[in-house]
Amino acid sequence: MKEVSIVPIEKREIIPVWEAASRILEQTITLPTETVPLEECDNRYLAEDIIATHDVPPFDRSPYDGFAVRAEDTQCASKQAPVLLKVIDSIGAGHVSEKTVQEGEAVRLMTGAAIPKGADAVIMLELVKEIGSGKIEIGRVFSPGHNISKQGEDTKQGTPILKKGSKIHPGAVALLATFGYERVQVMKKPVVGILATGTELLDVGQELVPGKIRNSNAYMIASQIKKAGGEPRLLGKMPDDLEQTYNGIIAALQQCDVLITTGGVSVGDFDHLPAIYKKMEAELLFNKIAMRPGSVTSAAVYEGKLLFGLSGNPSACFVGCELFVRPFLLKALNADKVHLGVLKTELQEDFLKPNPFTRFVRSRVEWEGSVPAAVPVGLDKSGSVTSLADANALIVLPGGTRGWEIGSEVTTLLLDGEGSVWPWDLAVKSKS
Amino acid sequence: MKEVSIVPIEKREIIPVWEAASRILEQTITLPTETVPLEECDNRYLAEDIIATHDVPPFDRSPYDGFAVRAEDTQCASKQAPVLLKVIDSIGAGHVSEKTVQEGEAVRLMTGAAIPKGADAVIMLELVKEIGSGKIEIGRVFSPGHNISKQGEDTKQGTPILKKGSKIHPGAVALLATFGYERVQVMKKPVVGILATGTELLDVGQELVPGKIRNSNAYMIASQIKKAGGEPRLLGKMPDDLEQTYNGIIAALQQCDVLITTGGVSVGDFDHLPAIYKKMEAELLFNKIAMRPGSVTSAAVYEGKLLFGLSGNPSACFVGCELFVRPFLLKALNADKVHLGVLKTELQEDFLKPNPFTRFVRSRVEWEGSVPAAVPVGLDKSGSVTSLADANALIVLPGGTRGWEIGSEVTTLLLDGEGSVWPWDLAVKSKS
Numbered sequence: 001m002k003e004v005s006i007v008p009i010e011k012r013e014i015i016p017v018w019e020a021a022s023r024i025l026e027q028t029i030t031l032p033t034e035t036v037p038l039e040e041c042d043n044r045y046l047a048e049d050i051i052a053t054h055d056v057p058p059f060d061r062s063p064y065d066g067f068a069v070r071a072e073d074t075q076c077a078s079k080q081a082p083v084l085l086k087v088i089d090s091i092g093a094g095h096v097s098e099k100t101v102q103e104g105e106a107v108r109l110m111t112g113a114a115i116p117k118g119a120d121a122v123i124m125l126e127l128v129k130e131i132g133s134g135k136i137e138i139g140r141v142f143s144p145g146h147n148i149s150k151q152g153e154d155t156k157q158g159t160p161i162l163k164k165g166s167k168i169h170p171g172a173v174a175l176l177a178t179f180g181y182e183r184v185q186v187m188k189k190p191v192v193g194i195l196a197t198g199t200e201l202l203d204v205g206q207e208l209v210p211g212k213i214r215n216s217n218a219y220m221i222a223s224q225i226k227k228a229g230g231e232p233r234l235l236g237k238m239p240d241d242l243e244q245t246y247n248g249i250i251a252a253l254q255q256c257d258v259l260i261t262t263g264g265v266s267v268g269d270f271d272h273l274p275a276i277y278k279k280m281e282a283e284l285l286f287n288k289i290a291m292r293p294g295s296v297t298s299a300a301v302y303e304g305k306l307l308f309g310l311s312g313n314p315s316a317c318f319v320g321c322e323l324f325v326r327p328f329l330l331k332a333l334n335a336d337k338v339h340l341g342v343l344k345t346e347l348q349e350d351f352l353k354p355n356p357f358t359r360f361v362r363s364r365v366e367w368e369g370s371v372p373a374a375v376p377v378g379l380d381k382s383g384s385v386t387s388l389a390d391a392n393a394l395i396v397l398p399g400g401t402r403g404w405e406i407g408s409e410v411t412t413l414l415l416d417g418e419g420s421v422w423p424w425d426l427a428v429k430s431k432s
Numbered sequence: 433m434k435e436v437s438i439v440p441i442e443k444r445e446i447i448p449v450w451e452a453a454s455r456i457l458e459q460t461i462t463l464p465t466e467t468v469p470l471e472e473c474d475n476r477y478l479a480e481d482i483i484a485t486h487d488v489p490p491f492d493r494s495p496y497d498g499f500a501v502r503a504e505d506t507q508c509a510s511k512q513a514p515v516l517l518k519v520i521d522s523i524g525a526g527h528v529s530e531k532t533v534q535e536g537e538a539v540r541l542m543t544g545a546a547i548p549k550g551a552d553a554v555i556m557l558e559l560v561k562e563i564g565s566g567k568i569e570i571g572r573v574f575s576p577g578h579n580i581s582k583q584g585e586d587t588k589q590g591t592p593i594l595k596k597g598s599k600i601h602p603g604a605v606a607l608l609a610t611f612g613y614e615r616v617q618v619m620k621k622p623v624v625g626i627l628a629t630g631t632e633l634l635d636v637g638q639e640l641v642p643g644k645i646r647n648s649n650a651y652m653i654a655s656q657i658k659k660a661g662g663e664p665r666l667l668g669k670m671p672d673d674l675e676q677t678y679n680g681i682i683a684a685l686q687q688c689d690v691l692i693t694t695g696g697v698s699v700g701d702f703d704h705l706p707a708i709y710k711k712m713e714a715e716l717l718f719n720k721i722a723m724r725p726g727s728v729t730s731a732a733v734y735e736g737k738l739l740f741g742l743s744g745n746p747s748a749c750f751v752g753c754e755l756f757v758r759p760f761l762l763k764a765l766n767a768d769k770v771h772l773g774v775l776k777t778e779l780q781e782d783f784l785k786p787n788p789f790t791r792f793v794r795s796r797v798e799w800e801g802s803v804p805a806a807v808p809v810g811l812d813k814s815g816s817v818t819s820l821a822d823a824n825a826l827i828v829l830p831g832g833t834r835g836w837e838i839g840s841e842v843t844t845l846l847l848d849g850e851g852s853v854w855p856w857d858l859a860v861k862s863k864s
Contacts, residue, residue, distance in 0.1 A: 038636060039666065042655050056817060058640055063815055065700035092672050092702040093695075093744075094632030096643040110700040112632050112744065114643040125699065154811050155818040162821055169847075170659060171820030174652035174746055178645070178817050182637040200526030200544050204470060205614040208490055211528040211546040213610070220606035223474050227602060234471065240524055263525075267557065268497035268542040270524040312525075312544065314606055341799050367773050367852060379586050383495055385488060385610050386587040388603030389594055392850065415601075417849040418824065420799065 012288035014295075017323065017358055021339070023285045024299060024324050027306055029257050029332050031190055035183040038176055041168045044186035045229055045333040050162040053179045055152035060115040061093075063149045067106040067128055067136060068119035071144040082129070082137040089116065106136060115148055122147035165334030167229070187333045189231035192325070193256035194218045196237040197245055198263040198312055199270070203237075216385060217262040217317045221310070221325075224318070228326040229333050230258070240270035246279055253305055257332075260325060263312030265296045273298060273309045282307060290399055292357045293382030294320040313382035319360045319394065322415065330419065337419035340394070345374040345412045347395070347428075352403035359399070362391035365412060374412045392416055397428070404428055444720035446727075449755065449790055453771070455717045456731060456756050459738055461689050461764050463622055467615040470608055473600045476618035477661055477765040482594040485611045487584035492547040495581045499538040499560055499568060500551035503576040514561070514569040521548065538568060547580055554579035597766030599661070619765045621663035624757075625688035626650045628669040629677055630695040630744050631702070635669075648817060649694040649749045653742070653757075656750070660758040661765050662690070672702035678711055685737055689764075692757060695744030697728045705730060705741045714739060722831055724789045725814030726752040745814035751792045751826065754847065762851065769851035772826070777806040777844045779827070779860075784835035791831070794823035797844060806844045824848055829860070836860055 015023075033047035062068065069085060077083040085106040089097045093112030101107055101118035109115075115122070121142045129137040155161065161179070162172050168184070176184055201215040202208070215237050222232035235252050238245045245264065252259050264273040265287065277284055282300035287309070289297055293316035298309035306328060310320040322340060330338035345365065362384075363374045374395050378387025394413040397404055404410065409429040447455075465479035494500065501517060509515040517538040521529045525544030533539055533550035541547075547554070553574045561569040587593065593607050600608075600616070608616055633647040634640070647669050654664035667684050670677045677696065684691050696705040697719065709716055714732035719741070721729055725748035730741035738760060742752040754772060762770035777797065794816075795806045806827050810819025826845040829836055836842065841861040 038651055039654060042658055052818075054640060057815070058645060059642060063813070065698060065703075090701065092632075092700070093630055094644055094672070108701070110702055111698060112630070112645075149813070149815055154813075154816050159818075161818060168655075170652050170655035171750065171823055173655040174648045174750070174817050174820050177636045177648035177651040178746075180636055180638075180640075180646060198525055198544070200524075204609045204612055206612075208486060208612075210491060212526055213490060213544075214612060216606045216609035219470055219609040220602050222471060223600075223602035223605040226474055240526070266497060266543060268524070269522070269540070270542055271497075314610075318603065318606070343799055343804065367775055367846075367850070372775065381495070381581070381586075383489065383581055384586050385606050386484075386591075386593060388606050391603055414799075414849075417846075418799070 013286070014288045014290050015286050017289055017291050020286050020289045020297070020299070021324060021327060024328050025331055025338070027301060027328065029190065029304065029306070031257070031332050032188045033185050034188045035185050038173065038182055038184055041173065041176070041184040041186060043229070044168050044184070045335060046162055046164050046166045046168060047185040047187050047334070049160055049164045050176065050179065052155045052157050052159045052161050055157050056154040056178065057149050057151055060151050061149045062109050062111060062113050062115060062122045062147065064122060064124045064147055065110050066122045066124040066147065068101060068109050068116050068122050069106045069138070069142070070101055070103065070119060071121040071142050071146065073104060074138050074140065074142045077138045077141055079139045082139040085136050085138060087134045087136055120144040120148070165336055167335065189229060190258055190329050190332050191233055191256040192225045192230045192329070193233045193235050193252045193259040194221050195235045195248055195252050195259065196262045197240060198237065199239040201237045217310070217312065217314060220314065220318060220388070221260055221262070221321055224321045224326070225329070228329045230329045240264060240272065242272040242275060245272050246276045249276060250280070253302065258306045258308070258325070258328070260308045260310060260321070262310045262317050265298045265309040265311060277307070290357045292355065292359050295357060297324065299324065311382065314385040315362060315387060316382040318388055322394070335419070337421050339420050341414035341417050342420045343372060343412045343414055344409050345372055345395070347404055347406055347408045347410050348373055348375045350403070350405050351397055352405065354401050354403050355397070355399055357399045359397040361395040361397060362387040363393045363395045363412065364390050365393045365414065405430070445718070446720045446722050447718050449721055449723050452718050452721045452729070452731070453756060453759060456760050457763055457770070459733055459760070461622065461736065461738070463689070463764050464620045465617050466620045467617050470605065470614055470616055473605065473608070473616040473618060475661070476600050476616070477767060478594055478596050478598045478600060479617040479619050479766070481592055481596045482608065482611065484587045484589050484591045484593050487589050488586040488610065489581050489583055492583050493581050494541050494543060494545050494547060494554045494579065496554060496556045496579055497542050498554045498556045498579065500533060500541050500548050500554050501538045501570070501574070502533055502535065502551060503553040503574050503578065505536060506570050506572065506574045509570045509573055511571045514571040517568050517570060519566045519568060552576045552580070597768055599767065621661060622690055622761050622764050623665055623688045624657045624662045624761070625665045625667050625684045625691045626653050627667045627680055627684050627691065628694045629672060630669065631671040633669045649742070649744065649746060652746065652750060652820070653692055653694070653753055656753045656758070657761070660761045662761045672696060672704065674704040674707060677704050678708045681708060681712070685734065690738045690740070690757070690760070692740045692742060692753070694742045694749050697730045697741040697743060709739070722789045724787065724791050727789060729756065731756065743814065746817040747794060747819060748814040750820055754826070767851070769853050771852050773846035773849050774852045775804060775844045775846055776841050777804055777827070779836055779838055779840045779842050780805055780807045782835070782837050783829055784837065786833050786835050787829070787831055789831045791829040793827040793829060794819040795825045795827045795844065796822050797825045797846065837862070
């Protein structure tokens with residue numbers, strides 16, 4: 001038996017979730033930028049504002065297959081007395097007619113082709129009677145501008161199109177291509193080191209042995225980091241040994257912008273992170289949050305780098321990463337909606353037992369149907385891992401002296417899609 | 433001037449959007465599977481069901497730092513008359529005590545440690561008075577099972593955990609790690625060739641010249657394909673020349689599972705795709721859909737491969753890819769929710785002019801606030817590209833003889849997040 005000295009349990013300052021997130025967002029790291037080929041810029045964050053470098057469309061063009069005419073030539077046209085026009089040219093998209101449309105003339109042209117000089121209206125193919133020997137009949141009056149996609153009608157040169165910090169999606173790619181960006185300037189991905197601590201941890205490829213479990217948190221966090229725009233670096237695992245973990249952290253910090261550890265942040269005999277922060281003289285941001293799971297989630301700053309001490313419990317680890325690491329990375333990437341997206345949903349289960357801490361319940365939002373509904377999934381314990389299989393949201397149940405009944409309107413944080421801006425409205429509206 | 437023969441405009445069968453989607457989904461391609469390292473499986477689609485290969489937790493363990501005791505030893509404990517227990521061992525997570533807890537004994541243990549033989553309750557550190565010489569005082573009664581995370585309470589061995597066809601997200605990664613998957617069997621990505629047609633097209637790196645525009649559709653589609661789980665292959669661009677495009681398509685089909693062309697699907701003089709499908713003897717699925725934009729979106733089958741003929745207009749091209757290509761790829765990946773996600777929102781603008789075709793209006797859903805609202809963005813024309821910058825949704829306005837007023841409840845298709853299953857409810861509910 002190892003001799004255990006009796007140490008009084010350290011008193012920690014408990015802060016609300018929002019205060020913790022706010023302390024994290026006061027910290028900054030400055031990321032360099034890099035240019036990547038257009039084909040590889042998906043899901044990266046723009047390092048510059050993109051403005052329209054030319055009008056779109058860049059010239060007056062035809063939105064249909066048809067004939068370009070002078071509207072005034074149709075002014076006397078009717079079904080009974082159609083106007084006869086002479087077709088002087090025929091062009092497809094990509095071509096510019098060298099002819100100018102004069103009185104009584106027309107140019108046959110295809111969708112996307114430039115409107116020839118002299119013409120000011122396009123008549124769709126279907127509305128024109130072609131009568132041979134290069135002649136057409138028009139049986140209706142058309143106004144000037146009819147069926148002309150005017151230069152700049154979609155956007156004018158100089159218009160801001162995409163903002164610095166936007167995440168690049170397919171529509172943004174279309175615009176970057178339109179304006180000639182073969183290479184795109186994006187934020188370099190923040191490198192996030194991940195170091196798992198815990199003597200109980202096996203590698204993923206190892207067979208289970210009594211008392212041990214596989215290291216799942218590190219891989220899960222790596223996946224969360226990628227989703228949040230960062231570049232994870234898996235730095236392995238450490239047993240619960242102060243010296244070894246201290247050295248591991250110091251070495252890890254050399255190769256990343258942000259370091260995440262899992263485990264070792266509680267008050268147990270082998271929870272060495274608090275002592276390590278002290279030994280490093282890192283500035284502690286917090287080590288106790290009024291939330292479940294993950295109340296021992298910790299953060300500290302060391303030589304301008306952020307250290308996140310996430311819980312070793314899978315669900316607590318997951319939630320801590322989404323609530324605190326994610327916004328920090330997104331802010332560094334210049335994104336504006338750095339927090340999880342918010343949706344109000346109706347509570348589908350009673351949570352009648354009050355909890356002084358704010359709860360984040362792993363849940364599943366189902367979209368189909370008229371009102372999206374969020375349903376808690378899996379075991380609601382910090383150690384649960386299977387609840388993460390189906391969760392696409394976290395229902396927020398604010399801490400306090402009362403519980404919440406079915407039908408209450410609750411804030412639900414969405415794990416997918418666009419984020420939200422600060423602050424969230426966390427009020428729970430009771431059913432009646 | 434090029435001689436143009438007068439050909440009557442081909443009559444096409446107009447089918448509803450849902451019929452077109454349904455004809456696409458009747459087609460199948462069988463993708464091979466491949467195994468990838470756990471670290472690289474994000475956003476891939478599982479090729480096998482994953483079941484729990486062991487109980488979680490795999491042994492009874494402590495969820496807290498504390499003392500493992502026999503509950504019956506505390507039956508007479510009270511504040512006034514605390515029970516004295518002898519601490520016979522101290523273990524951290526990852527360790528198994530060799531001792532058995534006997535009457536009057538306790539084992540100090542940390543979060544995650546296995547419950548020692550003989551013990552059936554854990555008392556949190558904070559509730560125990562340590563009085564020196566390896567003795568503790570307990571001032572309360574505890575029941576058997578108190579603070580024990582029971583073997584299998586999270587999940588039992590053999591339970592289905594993740595379904596074949598699931599998209600791998602961070603929570604799934606945690607589970608794969610937990611169950612020892614160093615490598616994961618996933619569906620191979622369908623290779624999607626992209627061939628842009630149009631004499632008007634410049635490369636992205638080229639300077640604008642009169643009558644021409646840059647090829648933005650191909651890059652946009654590549655980005656959409658990646659988002660839908662496919663592997664795009666950019667095959668360049670072709671002028672509007674029948675022979676050259678025919679040869680390009682035949683060559684392209686050798687190197688992909690699915691081929692997308694853009695442009696050339698309408699009825700204009702240089703719209704060669706209909707003739708090419710005929711020449712290839714491809715089975716036409718459709719070439720006219722009652723939708724805007726993208727009514728000329730076409731699809732055909734050739735030697736078991738799908739050919740999508742998307743419009744050359746950026747917005748039409750975008751919508752066609754989301755509505756028809758995306759579900760086809762997701763089905764091939766075994767996903768179950770292959771269509772865009774659905775949300776009912778309130779129309780924020782009048783669309784009073786009736787349109788016989790169903791419209792897909794590029795829109796932006798804003799989540800914040802109690803009810804998500806969708807607002808149309810940019811120019812509502814098929815040639816618009818800037819509307820794609822801000823769009824995260826498509827508002828669906830069913831075709832018919834009436835328009836829709838502000839406040840009507842409309843179906844909105846979400847471009848991000850999870851998809852939906854067939855069929856959609858497309859009814860518009862009027863305001864009052």
